[in-house]
Amino acid sequence: MFNSQDLIPLNAYLLIASILFCIGVWGLINSRNAVRVLMSIELMLNGVNINLMAFSSYIDGNIIRGQVFTVFVITVAAAEAAVGLAILLSLYRNRTTVDMESFNLLKW
Amino acid sequence: MTISTSTELICFLILSSVIVSGALGVVLIENIVYSAFLLGGVFMSVAGLYLLLNASFVAAAQVLVYVGAVNVLILFAIMLVNKQEELKPIKGLKIRRFFSGCVCAGLLALLFRVDITTNWATPGPKAIGEIATERIGEHLFTDYLLPFELASVLLLMAMIGAIVLARRDVISIELESKDSIPQNIIKNSTDNVLLDQSSD
Numbered sequence: 280m281f282n283s284q285d286l287i288p289l290n291a292y293l294l295i296a297s298i299l300f301c302i303g304v305w306g307l308i309n310s311r312n313a314v315r316v317l318m319s320i321e322l323m324l325n326g327v328n329i330n331l332m333a334f335s336s337y338i339d340g341n342i343i344r345g346q347v348f349t350v351f352v353i354t355v356a357a358a359e360a361a362v363g364l365a366i367l368l369s370l371y372r373n374r375t376t377v378d379m380e381s382f383n384l385l386k387w
Numbered sequence: 388m389t390i391s392t393s394t395e396l397i398c399f400l401i402l403s404s405v406i407v408s409g410a411l412g413v414v415l416i417e418n419i420v421y422s423a424f425l426l427g428g429v430f431m432s433v434a435g436l437y438l439l440l441n442a443s444f445v446a447a448a449q450v451l452v453y454v455g456a457v458n459v460l461i462l463f464a465i466m467l468v469n470k471q472e473e474l475k476p477i478k479g480l481k482i483r484r485f486f487s488g489c490v491c492a493g494l495l496a497l498l499f500r501v502d503i504t505t506n507w508a509t510p511g512p513k514a515i516g517e518i519a520t521e522r523i524g525e526h527l528f529t530d531y532l533l534p535f536e537l538a539s540v541l542l543l544m545a546m547i548g549a550i551v552l553a554r555r556d557v558i559s560i561e562l563e564s565k566d567s568i569p570q571n572i573i574k575n576s577t578d579n580v581l582l583d584q585s586s587d
Contacts, residue, residue: 286392287399289509290502292436295403297498299410299429305491306414309484311474314419314464318426321457322410325433328449336440338507340514346445347526353445353452354538358545360457364464365552371468372555378474 292333300326313370313377317363324356399439405432419465427458444520 299322306319328349335345371377409429413422430453437446477483515522527535 286388286396287439289507291399291403292440293502294499295406295436297495297502298407301491301495301498302407302410302414304494305487308487308491310414312419314461314468315414315422317464318413318422318461321426321453321461322413322429325430325453329433329436332437332440332442332445336442336514337509338511341512343442343515343519343522344526346442346519346523347531349442349445350448350523350527351531351534351538353448354542357452357456358541360460361549362545362552364460365549367464368467368553375470376472377468377470378472380475380477 289333289337292329296326296329296333298326299323299329311379313367313379313382314364316379317360317367320363321356321360324352328352395439398435402432402435402439405429406436420462423458423462423465426461427454430454430458441514441516442519443517444523 303319303321303323303326306322307316310316310319331345331349331352333345335343335349339345367377370382374381406429409425409432412425413429416422416425430449434446434449434454437443437449
């Protein structure tokens with residue numbers, strides 16, 4: 280079993296996670312389709328998960344608390360996706376659109 | 388450089404390029420069905436990164452939950468709300484995108500600086516490798532028992548909430564009227580009861 284700490288530095292994983300998170304933030308702000316907003320949230324959660332896993336493997340290698348946290352984050356992400364898509368379906372049933380700009384019901 | 392380390396490096400480069408380009412495709416491609424499939428590719432590549440980090444259990448959980456459940460759920464939602472609609476043009480959309488891109492690039496630069504300049508406490512203790520699955524099980528049933536049980540309660544609440552939110556309200560009508568459901572009510576249930584009265 281080769282050790283992953285030899286060649287790839289921890290920074291490489293952190294950079295990938297940062298890029299994924301920032302792409303998710305941009306998509307979250309700029310998407311007009313509500314389904315794409317949910318997809319961007321999933322991207323952000325995956326970036327955070329990569330971060331947790333990298334730290335768990337490189338710094339906390341014998342206790343791996345980060346992997347347990349990742350499992351919990353995956354659980355919460357699944358629940359969030361289910362509830363978010365249910366909200367989206369009921370919104371679509373009432374408004375017959377998925378355009379984020381027309382969802383201004385809670386805006387003053 | 389032995390062959391295992393070079394293979395690991397090549398795998399990491401391929402996976403990271405697939406992740407970055409796939410994520411860009413998810414947010415930039417116009418057709419949302421392509422975006423959903425690219426999202427599945429991104430999830431698979433993230434699972435590959437987890438395998439590189441000696442975490443086989445979390446990689447399997449990622450594939451099962453994200454690719455198998457979340458991505459399929461998103462595809463179902465796309466199929467259910469798939470209406471080709473002309474989005475109303477918004478003035479200043481380009482400027483808005485540009486400025487939000489600037490903000491995200493600034494956030495990215497900040498994160499990059501933190502990633503590169505911080506002295507992380509590497510190398511840590513030796514990674515335990517393949518017995519990580521057993522260790523996760525020990526964690527879940529000893530010191531993380533309360534979050535584990537709370538996660539089950541959360542999943543139950545999410546399931547009930549999703550059912551309540553997504554069903555059509557025809558059952559109560561049937562109980563009240565004691566006869567068959569009039570079809571016009573189902574048809575009228577798509578009326579814009581929540582439509583705001585303000586002029587858009």
